Amino acid sequence: MKKILSVLMMVVLMATTLLTGCGQKAETQGASEAVQANASGSQKELQKMNIGYLASPEHLLYFVAKEKGFFEEEGIDANLFLFTNSAEGLNATIAKKVDVGSFGVSAPLVFTAKGADIQVIGGQNSGACALVCMPDRYDELKDINNYKGKKVATVRLSTADVIFRGALIDAGIDYRKGDAEIIELESPAATMEALKKGTVDAALIWTPYVAMAEDQGVKIGMYITDLFENNVCCRQAVLGSELEANPERWESFMAALIKAYDFYMTNHEETVEITSKYVKVDKKYLDKETYDADATMVCSPDPLRNSTLKYWDIMKKTGFIESELDIDEHINTDVYKKALDRMISEYPDNENYKALLNDFEMNNI
Known part of the structure; x- marks a missing residue:
């Protein structure tokens, strides 16, 4: 019981x-x-x-x-x-x-x-999940190895969140020790908004926000499948x-x-x-x-x-x-x-x- x-x-x-x-x-x-x-x-x-x-x-x-x-x-x-x-x-x-x-x-x-x-x-x-950034940061943020010192907005325990955190650790970027900052928000809409306001460097989102990304003025830096195939x-x-x-x-x-x-x-x-x-x-x-x-x-x-x-x-x-x-x-x-x-x-x-x-x-x- x-x-x-x-x-x-x-x-x-x-x-x-x-x-x-x-x-x-x-x-x-x-x-x-x-x-x-x-x-x-x-x-x-x-x-x-x-x-x-x-x-x-x-x-x-x-x-x-x-x-x-x-x-x-x-x-x-x-x-x-x-x-x-x-x-x-x-x-x-x-x-x-x-x-x-x-x-x-x-x-x-x-x-x-x-x-x-x-x-x-x-x-x-x-x-169905992706990490987005502003278009002028794409060349830098399309590579997981460039996230040291970056701020990333996420929804805690979402699929994208878990996989991205694991990929950071594999890349030698331990966010738990301050190598990167994870900002936990309540929804993919909120993570997208934080990115557009400039309070974070990148944001984790999922469907249908992935399809909306370009119309929202942001660019897909990487898909979660780039970090975890299938x-x-x-x-x-x-x-x-x-x-x-x-x-x-x-x-x-x-x-x-x-x-x-x-x-x-x-x-x-x-x-x-x-x-x-x-x-x-x-x-x-x-x-x-x-x-x-x-x-x-x-x-x-x-x-x-x-x-x-x-x-x-x-x-x-x-x-x-x-x-x-x-x-x-x-x-x-x-x-x-x-x-x-x-x-x-x-x-x-x-x-x-x-x-x-x-x-x-x-x-x-």
Whole structure:
């Protein structure tokens, strides 16, 4: 009981620091009918599932799976609930108010390190983060080795924040000893504003602010993928007890996201249109962030086990986590693999599913 209370108290304390996306608190996007017609024309009851999301294009797999009926096809009556930040969403997961959500990668790992019963069963996205500077500083600040003595605005424990701090240490710039100054602010909008006011040398941001950067008069100095190739970001986090109780339910959930991935890869305009219903940003930025050739955001249900293990090591190196826990015990790749194998069996000619299998073998074994 003391361990559970400790975890819940920590969630509350972190609620103002793990900001991702924008929007209003715990707002449902509506429910689907509780029955579904199968191939024989009969009806079968759908399993209700509450899914937490953040108002970001990074979460488009949820939006597509909901709007295109992929959850229903997999026997799930999905209700999407909007949260303002990752800690708030993880709090709801631990309290069983939602069944699953993609609340960053830092939050589930920190809570797991403190004793939370969290299992990562899949992914949502990678990339999508960048460091920006003023155009006249680009030649200097495009190189991580030039950040000694610099001030950088960040949102504490955001994906970009953790990776950038780790990269500074690797470059021999120990911000903990004053080699560089990390200015912690509440949102990517605030970090961008600090840069434009000249109070910092550079700022860490993420989607959709990355797509907006040039229109805001700033320049992308480096993408987070320059510092951590194939970096891990939002993960599908569920309670271990819920996973153990009904693994088939979660295989169906991941199958719906795999179908959504296929749609996102093959239906450009409609995917942007669907995303715009949940993310109130100009569609040109959603389009640019999602499909532009220079964009680094990749939405994929792959668990990215290997990258998650690397991220855990970075969190330990930067002091965000002090734990001897084997985090690999909290990453379940079997659920996703079984769902993917079924999709390939049902659609053997689908090139996107074949590509996901190739990615899985590279990223998880």
